[in-house]
Amino acid sequence: MSDSKTTITVWIFALTLLAGLLVLPQLLSYSQREIAVFLIINVLLVVSYRLMTLTGEWSLGHVVIMGVGAYASALFSKRLGVPVPLSMFLGASTAGLTAVVLSFPLFRMKGFYFLIGSFAAGEVIRLIWKYFTFPFGGAKGLNLIPSFPDIGWISFFDPVNYYYLCLIVVSVSLFILYRVERSRFGLTFHALHWQDKLAESVGVNTFRYRMLAFTLASFFAGLSGALYAHYIGTVNPTRFDVEEMVYVLIWAIVGGTATFYGPIVGVVALTIVNDVLLRALGFDTIRPMIYGAVLIASVLFMPDGLESIFPKLKRLMMGRKTEPATKSEAGEIP
Amino acid sequence: MTQPILEVCDLSRNFGGLLAVNQLSFSVIPGTIHGIIGPNGAGKTTTFNVISGFYAPSSGHVTYLGKDISGIRTDRLAEIGLIRTFQGTTLFNEFSVIDNVRLGCHVSAKSGFLSRLLGADRESEAVATKKAEDLLAFFNLSDLRDEEASNLPHGHQRALGMAVALAADPKILLLDEPFTGMNPEETARMMTLTRDIRDRGITVMLVEHDMQAVMGLCDMITVMNFGSLLTEGTPKEVRTNPGVIEAYLGSAHHAS
Ligand SMILES: Nc1ncnc2c1ncn2[C@@H]1O[C@H](COP(=O)(O)OP(=O)(O)OP(=O)(O)O)[C@@H](O)[C@H]1O
Numbered sequence: 336m337s338d339s340k341t342t343i344t345v346w347i348f349a350l351t352l353l354a355g356l357l358v359l360p361q362l363l364s365y366s367q368r369e370i371a372v373f374l375i376i377n378v379l380l381v382v383s384y385r386l387m388t389l390t391g392e393w394s395l396g397h398v399v400i401m402g403v404g405a406y407a408s409a410l411f412s413k414r415l416g417v418p419v420p421l422s423m424f425l426g427a428s429t430a431g432l433t434a435v436v437l438s439f440p441l442f443r444m445k446g447f448y449f450l451i452g453s454f455a456a457g458e459v460i461r462l463i464w465k466y467f468t469f470p471f472g473g474a475k476g477l478n479l480i481p482s483f484p485d486i487g488w489i490s491f492f493d494p495v496n497y498y499y500l501c502l503i504v505v506s507v508s509l510f511i512l513y514r515v516e517r518s519r520f521g522l523t524f525h526a527l528h529w530q531d532k533l534a535e536s537v538g539v540n541t542f543r544y545r546m547l548a549f550t551l552a553s554f555f556a557g558l559s560g561a562l563y564a565h566y567i568g569t570v571n572p573t574r575f576d577v578e579e580m581v582y583v584l585i586w587a588i589v590g591g592t593a594t595f596y597g598p599i600v601g602v603v604a605l606t607i608v609n610d611v612l613l614r615a616l617g618f619d620t621i622r623p624m625i626y627g628a629v630l631i632a633s634v635l636f637m638p639d640g641l642e643s644i645f646p647k648l649k650r651l652m653m654g655r656k657t658e659p660a661t662k663s664e665a666g667e668i669p
Numbered sequence: 670m671t672q673p674i675l676e677v678c679d680l681s682r683n684f685g686g687l688l689a690v691n692q693l694s695f696s697v698i699p700g701t702i703h704g705i706i707g708p709n710g711a712g713k714t715t716t717f718n719v720i721s722g723f724y725a726p727s728s729g730h731v732t733y734l735g736k737d738i739s740g741i742r743t744d745r746l747a748e749i750g751l752i753r754t755f756q757g758t759t760l761f762n763e764f765s766v767i768d769n770v771r772l773g774c775h776v777s778a779k780s781g782f783l784s785r786l787l788g789a790d791r792e793s794e795a796v797a798t799k800k801a802e803d804l805l806a807f808f809n810l811s812d813l814r815d816e817e818a819s820n821l822p823h824g825h826q827r828a829l830g831m832a833v834a835l836a837a838d839p840k841i842l843l844l845d846e847p848f849t850g851m852n853p854e855e856t857a858r859m860m861t862l863t864r865d866i867r868d869r870g871i872t873v874m875l876v877e878h879d880m881q882a883v884m885g886l887c888d889m890i891t892v893m894n895f896g897s898l899l900t901e902g903t904p905k906e907v908r909t910n911p912g913v914i915e916a917y918l919g920s921a922h923h924a925s
Pocket residue numbers: 684687688689707708709710711712713714715716756
């Protein structure tokens with residue numbers, strides 16, 4: 336019974352959120368609309384990253400994998416003339432396939448060694464981009480990447496329209512990632528994290544499940560890369576360097592990775608702090624410093640991430656009320 | 670005579686210079702409770718680790734259901750019904766009690782990626798949940814269904830570990846010291862349950878230091894000392910074997 340009630344709460348919350356997201360670009364300035372596009376893309380990037388962390392392995396190659404999706408989709412459309420929507424899918428698949436291949440060396444390692452191994456693998460991929468002018472364009476990368484084709488009178492040069500496109504693609508992706516986590520796959524990923532020996536002893540092929548998590552995470556990271564590439568029109572190896580990876584880590588850590596929404600809260604909060612507040616004050620060039628400070632502050636004062644304040648808020652609100660009023664419950668964050 | 674379900678043949682396993690298991694041979698008759706005893710460090714856990722595929726044998730082989738399984742991966746063996754438990758309490762501590770057992774149903778609850786995504790696995794998941802609930806009832810853990818596993822008292826944790834193993838549909842179940850840290854009352858209850866497990870047709874291998882439990886439960890006992898087979902027989906035969914008494918007294922002497 337209370338289960339169906341929470342389901343209703345979740346739905347009401349989701350619909351409110353969706354309505355808010357739909358009107359959002361109308362309330363923003365042109366440059367803020369661009370930021371909103373990148374934010375939506377980054378949401379997919381960090382949520383896909385979290386899927387990987389469920390198995391207990393933290394990769395430093397996730398942004399490079401995003402780049403694989405970006406490069407592949409750009410190349411499929413630019414050099415082979417594949418229509419952009421299809422090339423995006425192919426780009427994401429290429430990223431997934433890269434993960435399949437990388438699984439073989441990487442999952443011989445665990446923990447710290449995996450972290451370093453994933454970093455090395457990422458650097459190798461970036462070197463390949465830099466070294467091979469054909470087809471990757473070398474250090475300058477690729478430009479004049481075909482943009483998303485117009486649908487009727489809707490042009491995706493307009494950030495508002497691209498925002499809506501990304502919103503649809505990312506919503507569907509998040510839904511899939513959410514379903515995966517809530518299914519037995521999610522349970523198995525968690526099991527690998529906490530007790531892989533026990534999981535093995537009841538028949539879990541630990542390598543296969545690690546590979547599955549890595550591949551899925553990479554597919555959606557690649558998709559976010561493809562969305563990025565066809566919006567901005569140019570990609571280069573520096574865009575996917577380790578500094579960008581550190582931002583992803585900070586979003587995930589500041590938001591918290593225990594819940595599905597934690598990393599989303601992290602990326603949204605930090606984007607607002609950096610790209611909206613600081614930009615307004617003209618401080619946005621010191622982004623690395625701000626991010627560093629926020630990371631240290633959050634590790635010190637909020638080790639469980641921003642996500643941990645929602646249950647606290649909920650408890651606070653419940654505590655204030657002597658009698659839980661059913662009406663106001665709908666408005667609470669689930 | 671019946672075909673053995675498990676046969677260990679000249680099995681050895683060494684760690685560097687240390688011979689943890691040395692030329693060990695024995696066979697297990699289906700439908701029995703087969704004990705392995707021996708002083709600390711005799712190589713019992715290592716034997717389990719080799720049989721269950723955690724370690725490859727250094728030499729010799731293991732035959733299960735007539736098939737040579739030496740060196741086959743643990744999860745593959747679990748799929749064909751060879752399941753082991755761990756000496757220390759090993760659980761998914763952060764999971765609820767029911768989720769621990771649900772995870773144990775991994776093999777029987779297999780389903781494709783798309784069907785999981787679309788929720789078409791609902792039926793097989795319902796079956797798994799039902800199976801898990803039945804197992805909790807069997808081990809008297811139903812009241813703790815939604816408790817986090819790490820919050821359980823020790824005895825219940827050990828029982829939960831067995832429930833997870835049983836959820837994997839074993840044909841043969843390797844129990845490594847299942848009764849450690851249990852009070853006599855709990856041990857007695859777990860002994861009854863172990864017999865019930867055997868009576869369901871599951872062969873049980875039991876490593877245990879509680880001699881009363883071992884003697885009370887086992888149909889056949891293999892005694893190990895310093896990695897080798899010391900003797901083998903019914904509880905009665907083993908109890909009166911001078912070599913066994915010597916081994917245990919010797920080690921007790923060592924310890925003091
Ligand atoms: N992974 C390992 N690496 C090195 N030595 C090991 C390893 N595992 C076991 N050993 C050694 O092998 C010998 C046998 O150990 P094992 O754990 O099999 O004994 P046991 O009979 O289970 O003892 P206990 O009754 O104390 O559980 C011991 O000397 C132990 O130190």
